[in-house]
Amino acid sequence: MLMTFKRILAAGATSFARSGLVSFATVLIMTVTLIIVGTLLLLSAVLTNTLASIQNKVDVNVYFTTAAQASEVQDVQSRLQQRPDVAAVTFTSADDALAQFRQNHTSDTLTLQALDQLGGNPLGASLAVRAKDPSQYAAIVTFLQNDSAASSIIDRINYAQNKVIIDRLTNAIKATQEAGLAIALLFAIASVVIALATVRLAIYSARDEIAVMRLVGASNTYIRGPFIVAGIISGLISGLIALAFFFPIAWYAGRSFTEWLGGFNLFTYYVSNFPYIFLVIIGSGFGLGAIASFLAVRRYLRI
Amino acid sequence: MIYFDKVTKLYRDGTPALEDITLSIAPKEFVSIVGHSGAGKTTLLKMLLVEEAPTEGTIYFESTDVHSLPKSMLHHYRRKIGMVFQDFRLIPNKTAYENIAFAMEAAGRPDDEIASDVPHILDLVDLTSKGGHFPHQLSGGEQQRVAIGRAIVNQPDLIVADEPTGNLDPVNTYEIVEILKKINELGTTVLITTHNKGVVDAMGKRVITMERGRIVRDDAHGQYIL
Numbered sequence: 354m355l356m357t358f359k360r361i362l363a364a365g366a367t368s369f370a371r372s373g374l375v376s377f378a379t380v381l382i383m384t385v386t387l388i389i390v391g392t393l394l395l396l397s398a399v400l401t402n403t404l405a406s407i408q409n410k411v412d413v414n415v416y417f418t419t420a421a422q423a424s425e426v427q428d429v430q431s432r433l434q435q436r437p438d439v440a441a442v443t444f445t446s447a448d449d450a451l452a453q454f455r456q457n458h459t460s461d462t463l464t465l466q467a468l469d470q471l472g473g474n475p476l477g478a479s480l481a482v483r484a485k486d487p488s489q490y491a492a493i494v495t496f497l498q499n500d501s502a503a504s505s506i507i508d509r510i511n512y513a514q515n516k517v518i519i520d521r522l523t524n525a526i527k528a529t530q531e532a533g534l535a536i537a538l539l540f541a542i543a544s545v546v547i548a549l550a551t552v553r554l555a556i557y558s559a560r561d562e563i564a565v566m567r568l569v570g571a572s573n574t575y576i577r578g579p580f581i582v583a584g585i586i587s588g589l590i591s592g593l594i595a596l597a598f599f600f601p602i603a604w605y606a607g608r609s610f611t612e613w614l615g616g617f618n619l620f621t622y623y624v625s626n627f628p629y630i631f632l633v634i635i636g637s638g639f640g641l642g643a644i645a646s647f648l649a650v651r652r653y654l655r656i
Numbered sequence: 657m658i659y660f661d662k663v664t665k666l667y668r669d670g671t672p673a674l675e676d677i678t679l680s681i682a683p684k685e686f687v688s689i690v691g692h693s694g695a696g697k698t699t700l701l702k703m704l705l706v707e708e709a710p711t712e713g714t715i716y717f718e719s720t721d722v723h724s725l726p727k728s729m730l731h732h733y734r735r736k737i738g739m740v741f742q743d744f745r746l747i748p749n750k751t752a753y754e755n756i757a758f759a760m761e762a763a764g765r766p767d768d769e770i771a772s773d774v775p776h777i778l779d780l781v782d783l784t785s786k787g788g789h790f791p792h793q794l795s796g797g798e799q800q801r802v803a804i805g806r807a808i809v810n811q812p813d814l815i816v817a818d819e820p821t822g823n824l825d826p827v828n829t830y831e832i833v834e835i836l837k838k839i840n841e842l843g844t845t846v847l848i849t850t851h852n853k854g855v856v857d858a859m860g861k862r863v864i865t866m867e868r869g870r871i872v873r874d875d876a877h878g879q880y881i882l
Contacts, residue, residue: 570735571762
């Protein structure tokens, strides 16, 4: 048993090494397949992280009247923070709002002059509310409107203006995730089919050999074994090439696109998640090689 | 040892490839089957090797009905028969040595036996110096000798050779015939099909003549007569 296993391993390795061009073509196609698998893996990470960072930027601003006391506003803040659907509430005092306004308009002397003419602070305090999920904003706004203590000091809530944008963004996030998954699946299926066809073609060229092996009295396992071993070797080599391929790509993306991706560094992600990515890519290569060879040889073993 | 009992093989369209063949071959016999192309010689061998099934009749090998063997047992049966083909059928990406060793490996023989037997067989077929050559680096005659080496290495009870000299020149043909004769003298049953009158006449052994799927002559010390 052990002897047969050893022989199958050796025969598989030898046949992989000797059928140079066929092995090369198989490795090439499998590498492309695994690169597609890896790209999907990284793309989904980029997508998830970018969407999360966009979601973080969505908030609703509640502006209070100038008559509202800071303590009243902070009271509303603490009640909001107790809600389970609220992720964070940031308080901006009237003075801070004024300072911020002045800073934003330092070059706009006309506006500043008008502000000085007014005297006092025309701006009220405000709260920036961030929900855990964009769909929860409606409930938060309703809560504020129905709260008598809060509604009496609220000047306006920019939810109505933001509502359209928030809804669109929510839909866009969902659509991107769904479309991303569908495209991912389509690509994965297409590349697996191509890889299967290539392995089958490689084994097709050995069908006479298989017939001879059968006539010499080799058992099905003994004939099939080396082809599967060769397929697995192709898969593993392809996996290693694909993993190596992603290093410079991730490094470049990490260096050049981190800002653009909302602070998501692809290289850091690739390195810190390497065991997981390694397992997926190498595992896919192994499985692809073994299953493709198994299916292909089985065809030519029918008596 | 081999017994064909009223074997008939019809093609799908109903034309007969073999008709009512009854034939027995004793151990250690050397039997030549002759006949024109399409006479049914190769079909006869294919049925013996369970590559094709007969439409009617039964084929026995040492009292076993070979067509009743389950698929999982076929390779055990085939190991009892050494096969030689007109087109050699060596495994192209294995060397001469490995081609012969493969038959032993497939039969599950241990490594030390392979290491001692294969050189011996290479010597027997006079290819000691070419063990490391791949089939495409060998002449037709040399390839056929490798094929014979592969056929005999597991010491089969029977050697079946389908037109073994069909692709060879007279000198190589002579060598192959001499090797087959030697194998037969060592106690192995040999069954060959051939077109070659010279081969049959030189042998002076049993000759079965076939015509259009039937046996028309069966002579104990035959000549090639058609």
